Amino acid sequence: MAVVDRPVAKPRPVYLNLFAIRLPLPGLVSILHRVSGALLFVPGIPLLLCALQIALSGPEMWGELRGWFLIPWVKLLAIGLTWAYLHHLFAGARHLVMDLHIGMDLAAARQSSALVLVLPLLLTLVVAVRLW
Numbered sequence: 001m002a003v004v005d006r007p008v009a010k011p012r013p014v015y016l017n018l019f020a021i022r023l024p025l026p027g028l029v030s031i032l033h034r035v036s037g038a039l040l041f042v043p044g045i046p047l048l049l050c051a052l053q054i055a056l057s058g059p060e061m062w063g064e065l066r067g068w069f070l071i072p073w074v075k076l077l078a079i080g081l082t083w084a085y086l087h088h089l090f091a092g093a094r095h096l097v098m099d100l101h102i103g104m105d106l107a108a109a110r111q112s113s114a115l116v117l118v119l120p121l122l123l124t125l126v127v128a129v130r131l132w
Helices: 025-055 059-068 072-097 104-130
Strands: none
Touching: 025 059, 025 072, 059 072, 072 104
């Protein structure tokens, strides 16, 4: 029987609403891992290199760089990049542990996903309190 002649069990969806789909926790952690990596790569690395160049230019430029962190939107950007770094770090460690076939069952995967979602938020909150 040709591929075209086979009967279709269910009609394919015409429109797939991605916002209506409820992702499992490990799937959400995986997507956020990619988002945090993109945030670290695109604005994170250039901003960090620019700040490093300014900081190494001399003591007066170091003072100017510290003065930038008095601006609220710079603080928010730093807090956002802190979350991206911490989430990417913990999710990456989780993926490496799972590559060793540790925590592969469903309960352990859900528990490690919840831990990866909560720990970066708590540590980012600590950084935000210290920064603000």
